[in-house]
Amino acid sequence: xxxxxSTTPASRPVTRRSKSYGRSCLEAPSYFWQxxxxxxxxxxxxxxxxxxxxxxxxxxxxxxxxxxxxxxWKLSYVTPLHGFRHTQLKLYSKHLSAFIVAEKQQGVAxxxxxxxGFKVTFTAVLGMAETEEDAETVFIQIQSKPVFAAAGDSPxxxxxxxxxxxxGDPEYLxxxxxxxxxxxxxxxxxxxxxxxxxxxxFERAFDCNFGTLNLNxxxxxxxxxxxxxxxxxxxxxxxxxxxxxxxxxxxDISYTVNPQDAWExxxxxxxxxxxxxxxxxxxxxxxxAGLETHFFRHFKIYLSAGKLVKVSTAIGSAHLDGKIKIGNxxxxxxxxxLLTECAxxxxxx
Numbered sequence: 001x002x003x004x005x006s007t008t009p010a011s012r013p014v015t016r017r018s019k020s021y022g023r024s025c026l027e028a029p030s031y032f033w034q035x036x037x038x039x040x041x042x043x044x045x046x047x048x049x050x051x052x053x054x055x056x057x058x059x060x061x062x063x064x065x066x067x068x069x070x071x072x073w074k075l076s077y078v079t080p081l082h083g084f085r086h087t088q089l090k091l092y093s094k095h096l097s098a099f100i101v102a103e104k105q106q107g108v109a110x111x112x113x114x115x116x117g118f119k120v121t122f123t124a125v126l127g128m129a130e131t132e133e134d135a136e137t138v139f140i141q142i143q144s145k146p147v148f149a150a151a152g153d154s155p156x157x158x159x160x161x162x163x164x165x166x167x168g169d170p171e172y173l174x175x176x177x178x179x180x181x182x183x184x185x186x187x188x189x190x191x192x193x194x195x196x197x198x199x200x201x202f203e204r205a206f207d208c209n210f211g212t213l214n215l216n217x218x219x220x221x222x223x224x225x226x227x228x229x230x231x232x233x234x235x236x237x238x239x240x241x242x243x244x245x246x247x248x249x250x251x252d253i254s255y256t257v258n259p260q261d262a263w264e265x266x267x268x269x270x271x272x273x274x275x276x277x278x279x280x281x282x283x284x285x286x287x288x289a290g291l292e293t294h295f296f297r298h299f300k301i302y303l304s305a306g307k308l309v310k311v312s313t314a315i316g317s318a319h320l321d322g323k324i325k326i327g328n329x330x331x332x333x334x335x336x337x338l339l340t341e342c343a344x345x346x347x348x349x
Contacts, residue, residue, distance in 0.1 A: 042172055042345055046281045051226040051334040053233050060127035065329045067125070067139055068162065073187035074195070075213035075322040077343040078163065080180030081206035086136060089122035092205075096120045099201045100142070100194070119143045119155055130166050130333060133173040135181050137164040142194060159190030161198060166336035169344060184343035185336070186210065187324070213346055214322045217308045218281075219338065225284040226334055227313045229270070231263040234330060237314040241291070245306035253303065255295055259313075265290045 057065060097120040125137040139162040143155035163183035173182055188195045199210045227236055239262040245251040269286040270279060292303040309320040315328045316335055324339070326332055 042169055044345065045341070047278050048222070048338075050277050050279055051230050051331050053230070053330045054333055056127070056329050056332060060125065064123070064125045064127075064139070065332075067123075067141075067160070068332065069326045069329055071160065071189045072323055072325045073189055075215075075324060075339065075343075076186040076188065076199075076210050077184050077213045077346045078186045078202070078211075079184075079209045079347055080176065080182060081202070081208050082180055084181040084183075084206050086124055086138070086181075089124060089138070093120045093122045095205065096122075096140075096198065096201050100197050103197055103200075117144065118158075125162070125164075128164060128166060128336070130337070131168070131170060133170045133182075134165045134168055135183050137162055137166075138183060140198065142190070142198075159188070159194040159198070161186065161188040161190070161195070163187075164336055164340065166333060166340050168340050172344065184347065185213075185340050186343075209348075211346065211348075212322060213339075213343055215318055215320055215342065217320070219342060220308045220311045220318060220320065221284050221288050222338060223316075223318050223335070224308075224311045225266060225270075225279065225287050226338075227311070227315045227331070228259075228262045228266045228287070229279075230315060230331060231259050234315065234328060235259065236262075238312075240310075240312040240317075241308060242310040243303050243306040244309050245301070245303075251306070253301065253306070255291070255303075257291065262291075 097118050100118045100120070119142070121141045121143075123139045123141070125139050128137040129135065140160070141157060142159040144158050145153065145155040164185045164187070165182045166185075168182055168184070176182070188198075202208055203210070224239065224241065228239060230236060236259045238259055239257040241255045241257070243253045243255070245253065266287050269290065270283045288308075289304075295301065295303055307320070311318055313327070315331050317325045317327070318335075324335070326335065
């Protein structure tokens with residue numbers, strides 16, 4: 001295997017609704033916990049299907065897909081939105097814009113410089129939902145125009161964010177009250193001050209709560225294996241891994257693996273002739289152990305003693321601190337399915 005490494009110190013069934021309104025999700029502190037009924041217990045999957053290429057532009061507008069790819073996104077989870085309606089997005093745009101202006105007039109710092117005002121746009125990204133239980137993705141964009149901008153200058157995009165639910169656990173979603181919409185995955189790009197204001201408005205308007213969605217090493221292991229398995233149909237170009245070892249001072253290790261070598265290792269632990277095309281966690285663990293063993297042969301460092309913090313390929317990247325980048329829309333469903341799962345599991349029970 002041709003690899004390169006470097007080290008640097010350093011939770012009652014309900015009547016189903018029309019899909020256009022989406023589906024309810026987890027919990028909001030006041031309304032949800034007053035609702036009788038039970039929650040389905042979510043379990044961490046030990047197996048999942050292989051990543052499959054999907055020309056998502058056949059069902060999602062290309063310009064909408066373009067909004068999601070290439071940018072780096074910070075992840076959060078959000079509990080169910082009470083009373084949220086996809087038919088009211090224009091109204092929400094006006095309300096959020098007015099809220100941001102009002103907060104700024106009260107002295108709340110907004111780190112985008114001098115501006116005349118804010119324009120907020122809510123857009124339904126139709127086609128991202130994979131099941132009847134999934135609510136359609138909602139994209140939010142905030143623009144502002146500098147005070148000293150020329151008359152013909154266009155407003156500048158200062159913040160982007162989106163809420164999504166892709167392949168959410170169906171039994172779990174069906175067990176939730178009908179007045180809640182499930183969009184548990186919240187991705188943002190822009191100043192933290194604006195992110196905080198957007199979250200605050202959502203919490204007041206829809207009685208929900210947000211929380212940080214950090215990833216863990218197991219999730220990163222899954223992504224490394226799933227993306228490597230895509231190599232024959234979509235050249236991943238590289239497999240870059242980063243570990244942090246608990247030494248004094250901490251040791252940061254970057255490890256780049258030739259994509260064909262990574263694919264051959266993956267094929268050895270997950271034969272192509274496997275009947276159901278399912279992937280088991282033991283295969284993922286074997287794959288990662290093989291990479292770590294190869295690294296040890298060259299550098300005599302046990303990566304298993306540290307923590308995997310980042311995985312990156314041309315298809316996408318993910319970091320332990322909850323940052324992702326989507327590089328290829330053909331495999332976006334695989335990534336968002338995994339992240340939706342993480343968001344649902346992270347919510348308080």
